[in-house]
Amino acid sequence: MPRKAKELSAVDLRRVAHPGFGGNYNVAVGGVDGLQLQVTPTGARSWLLRVTIKGKRRQIGLGSYPDVTLAQARERARGFKDQIWNGIDPLAEKRRLNFAQAMEKTLDARMAEFRNEKHKKQWRSTLDTYAVPLLGKMAVSDIDVSDVLRVLEPIWTTKTETASRLRGRIEAVLSWATVGGHRTGDNPARWRGNLDAVLPKPGKVAKVRHNPALSLADAADWFTDLRKRDGMATRALEFVALTAARSGEVRGATWDEIDTEAGLWIIPADRMKAGKEHRVPLTAEAVALLEALPRMQGSDYVFPAARGGALSDMALSACMKRINEARDGGYLDPRSGRPAVPHGLRSTFRDWAAERTDYPREMAEMALAHTVGSTVERAYRRSDMIEKRRKMMAAWGEFLGGGDGVNK
Template sequence: MAPARGRRVARAAPGGGRPLTAAFVRTVSKPGKYHDGGGLGLLLRVEPTGSKRWVQRLTIGGRRREIGLGAPPVVSLAMAREAALANARSAREGLDPIEERRRRRETLTFAQAVERYLASKLDEFRNEKHKAQWRSTLDSYAGPVLGVLPVSQIAVADVLRVLEPIWLAKTETASRLRGRIEAVLSWATVAGHRTGENPARWKGNLSELLPKPGRVARSGNHPALALSDAPPWFAEVAQRPGAASLALRFAALTGARSGEVRGALWSEIDLEARIWTVPAERMKAGRDHRVPLTAPAVAILDAARGLPAGREQFVFPAPGGGALSDMALSATMRRVHAAAIAAGGQGYLDARSGRPAVPHGLRSTFRDWAAEHGYERDMAEIALAHTVGSEVERAYRRSDMLERRRAMMAAWADLLTGDPPAGTVVPLRGRSQ
C-alpha cells in the first residue's frame, strides 16, 4: 500500500493537475516543485534542506517572472492563493506586481508593519488579553530594535539583537516573540513589502544560532514565581510574623530590589503623598527613584511601626537592631516553599528551571505580568528602576510616569492580594508555629 500512496502524492502535487491541500503542504518533505493548479502559476518549492517557500510564476510585460510569497506555515495555502490572485489581477491590468512591491517596501518600517498586521488580524484573537499580549511583547522587546528599520532591510542579525538579550532569561516570552516577529514579516512579504527568506524563521535558520527553548540552561537566572502561584504565595507570607515577612511582601508590591527594601528609611517615606523616594546613593543606576505606594504597601508600613525596633530609622529593622540581612528574606522564602511541600503541594518553583523561587525573582514575575497585561515597556522598566532609552532620550524625558505607574502597581497589588484561584491550596501554619 505504501508505494501506491507515494504515487498518488506524486500525481497530486508536482504535475499541477490537482490543487494542493493544506495537509500536503504541511507534510511534504521530498525536495521539488509542487504546482497548485488553477492558472495562477502558484507553486510550493521544497529545498533539500527541508525548508519550503511559495513562488508564483507570471508573465509580466512579455517576460516570465518569479515572485516570492513567503513560507509555510506562517503563510498558509489560502494566504498564498490570495496573494497570487492579487498579483495576477495586477498583471492583467498592465501593472508590474514586482515593481509595486519594491516601491511599497522602500518606506514601510517594522513599526508600521506591526500596526497594519494587527489591524487585519486582531479580530481573529479570542479575547482582549491576547490582543494586549501581542502588542505588548512586540512593542516592549522588538520595537526598540526593529521599529524604525524598513522591513525590506531586516536581516537575521537584527532579529538576533532582539532575541539574544532575553533568550536565556525569559525563554518562553522570547520564543513567543520570535513567532510574532515571523508572522509580521511574513505578512510584509505577502503584502509586497519585502522578498526573500523570513529572518525570524526558526527551522533551518535561528535554530542554528540559538539554543533550543526546551534545552536552555538557566542556572544563571534568578528563579521566579509563576504568576499563578503569586496570590497563594503572598497569602502564605502574610501569615508569618516579623520584619522579614513584611519586607518580603513590600518588595513584591513595589518591585524593588531586596537591598533597597532592607535599607529603606522612614525619612524616605512620604505617607501623605504615598511615595517612597529611594536616594541615588542606594540605587544601582545612581539616580533617585520614586516608588508609588499602594494601599497594601501602606498597610505594611503601618504594621512595620509596631515591630520591636520599629522606632529606629530603618523601616524593616533586624531583631537586634540595624538593617535586615539578605539572608533573612531568602530564609523566609525557603520556609514558605517548604510549608507548601509539607501541605502536599509542589512548593513555589520557577516554571522554567524548576528551582525554588528567590526574592530577586519577584521582579521577573512582575515584569512578565506587566508585559502579558499590555503595560508599556518603558513604564514597567521605570518601575523596576532600569535604565530606559538612550542618553539623549533620557535627557528629554521629564516624567517618571509616577501617577501612571501608581495605577499599574495598584493592579499588580490586586493580583497579589486577591483570592487565590479556585482549587489552589494555601498552606496554613500550625499552632506550634
Template sequence: MSAVEVKRLKHHGGKNTRFVAVGGVTGLILQITPTEAKSWLFRYTMNGKRHAMGLGSYPTVSLSLARERARDAADAVWRGENPLRAKQSKRAVPSFSEAMGRFIEKKEPEFSSEKYAKLYRSELERYAVPEIGDTPVDEIDRRDVLRVLGPIWQEKTATAKKLRGKIEGVLDWAKVNGFREGLNPAAWKGNLEHDLASASKLIRAKQEHRPALSLSDAPQWFADLKKRGGVATRALEFLALSAVRSGEVRGATWDEIDQVAKLWIIPAERMKPGERGLRHEHRVPLTDDMLVLLDAQPRYEGSPYIFPAARGGMLTDAAMSDAMRRINAAKERGYLDARTGRPAVPHGLRSTFRDWAAEQGVDRDLAELTLAHVVGSDVERAYRRTDMIERRRIVLASWGRFLKGEGRGKVISLEVVK
C-alpha cells in the first residue's frame, strides 16, 4: 500500500478492531479501532509461539517509519532474537496505562474517599485507555490527546474538561520521572486552547439554556406538583424547595439529615466539582416545608436513600424528568420556558430560583451560596468563615412561600460580610 492508501483506510463499522496488512514487510499490520484510532503492529512467530509487537501510533509513526521498524524487528527474528524482549529491556518507558497506574498510586492519599479514587481511575480507563493506553508516554503527542478529547468535548464537556486535566497529570508525572521531554500535549494554555472551545463557556451556555419555569407559572406548577404522588414527584418537590442539583437530591441519604440542627449536609464527594476540580461539603438549611416533606416520607427497608428507586437503589435522572413531563402534559400547553418556549426541566428550577432571587433583591453572593456556587476569590473565601446558613434559611423559606402562592415572598436585601 501507498501512504495515501493507508491514510484513506477506515474501520467500516462494528465493535471489533480491524487489522490490515499493508505490505512491504511480512507481518506489518495497521490496526484500526472502532473510534478510527490507528496504530502499527508487527506480527511474528518464534519457537512456535505467535507474538505481536507495537510499533507506535499512526500518523505519529508514518508508513515508511513503520516499515523500517518492522524490517529491524524481522532481522532480529531471523537472527534468532526476540525483538519484543529486546524492546522491553532496552526501553524502560511505560505505556500510558502503566504510567497512569503509577501516577494514581502516588495521588491516592490526596483523594477524599475510595469512591472518588475509583471514579478518578474509571474516567481515564473509559475514555483515554482505549485510544492511547498502549502508547509509550514519550510518543504521545497533541493529536493523540485530541483523539481522546475531541469526540466528547461538546457532548460531555464537564467530563472532558476533567479528563484533560487527568491526562495532563499523568504526562507531567512521566516528564518529571524522565520518561518524556518537551511541552505537555494535554496542556491547555498555549496548546489545546487553540483547538478546543472554552469548556467553561460551553458548560455555562448549556446551563443557561436548560428550560426553566417562568416566575409567573411557578406557583401553579408547584400546586399541580403537590397534587401528585410517587417517590419521583416528592423528590422533585424537595428539589424545588432546596434549589440544589438533581443528582444531590437523588443521592440524598437519611444519615445526611440532621433533624436537630435542621440541616441537610451533602458530603464533598457528592458535590459537583468547582474551580480546579475541587469539591466542597454543602450545608442546606431545612425549612419547615422541607421538614414536613421529610417527616411524611417513608423509610424503605434495605435502602439508605430518602427517595429510592423501586428496588431500593438511587432514583434515576430520567425518573425525575418523567415526573416533570407528566405535570407538563396535564396542562394544555405545558409549563414552558419564557425565552425558548421549550418545556421546563428539573434542572431549570435552579434558574427559576435565581430569577426570583434577583427580582426580590436577594444579595448576589447569598443567592450564589444557596446554589452552592463558588463565591469570591481564593483570598475572600479564606477569610470568610461562615456559609451564612441562617440567612440562606430565610431565603429558602421565603422562596417556599412564593412557590405555595403565599404572597410575593419579599426578601430584605442582605449585605454580605466578607
C-alpha cells in the first residue's frame, strides 16, 4: 500500500516555498490522492491533480492558489476523480477550449481594465492579426514556447513595440487559461526567465521611427496648397494643422465638444491618449473654419465621412499624399527625406515653438497634450494656461499663413 500524504492545513500551505533551484516544485497536500500544490520558480502557485486515465498518467489543473482555496481544490479534485471512476475523461472538455475561445473569455474578464471600447478593439486587433491565425485553433493546453515564438519572431525586430505588446497579451490569455484549469505548467509567453533567453530585449532592437514632418521653411507653402483644396478630409487636415491635435482626436470630434462662442474645444478623457480631458483653445481662424462647415443630418461628427461616420485615418493621409504629389519634389522631412504625413504636423509645431519663439517649453507640451512635469508638479499646477496657449496658437496660425509668427 502506498503511503498516504499527510493532510496539510491552510496554515501549512502558507509556509510552502520554492527551494530556489530546479523547475516547478510540487507538494502533496493530502485529503485526496494525487492533489498537489505546484510552486513555480517565480513564486506563482496553482493546484494540480495527478490521475490515471485509461492507463495513462495525466494531470488536471484546478486553478490558482489562493484564488482557489484548499477546501475548494479538494472538492474539485474529488469531483474529477468521481468522473474518472465513472469512465468519464474530465480532460476531454478542457481540450476543446482553443486559443481563440480563451481570448474571448479573457477579454470578457478584463473588461473593467479597458478605458474605452477603442482600447478593447486595439487589444483584440493585435491578437486577431498575429496570434489567432497561428494559435487560434490550438488547444491552450498544447501551446508551448515554440508556438509563441512562431508568432513573435517574424515581427520581433521589425515591429518591436507591437510584438512586445502582443507577447503580453498572449501571456494574459494563457494565464487566464491556467487559472481556469484549462492548462498547467509555466506560461510559455512569459518574458523573464523564459523568452528573454531566446529573443533580444525590445530596447536593443526597437528603433524609434519618427513621423515625417514638414520643414519650417515649407510650412507656409504647404498650408497655402492645402487651403486651395476642397473636401471634408482637407478641412479636417487644416484643423489638425491649426490646433496641433492628433488626427484621431480631430476625426472623432463631435459638435457637443465644441463651443465656438468661447473658442474652446474640450476633448473628453476617453478620447485622449493619456486618458485625461484636454482643452484646446480655438483661434479666430479655427472658429471660422468650423462655422463654414456643412452639417450632416444624422451625424454628430464635425468632420463626417460621406456616409455619416468618422473619417478614416487614410482619408487624411491620402489628402496629404495628393498635396505632396502635386508639388515638384514634394514636401519632405528635412531629416529623413521622406514625404511629410499628417501626424508629423505636431513635430513641425514643436520645432516652430522651440526654434522660432520664446514660448515656455511646457506650454508647447501642453498644447500637444503631453504629460508635463513630475507627479507632484502636476498635482500643484492648477492652470492649463488656456489663454496663454490661445495666443501661442494664434501666432502659430500666423506662421502657417506666411507671417513671422512671433510671440504676441
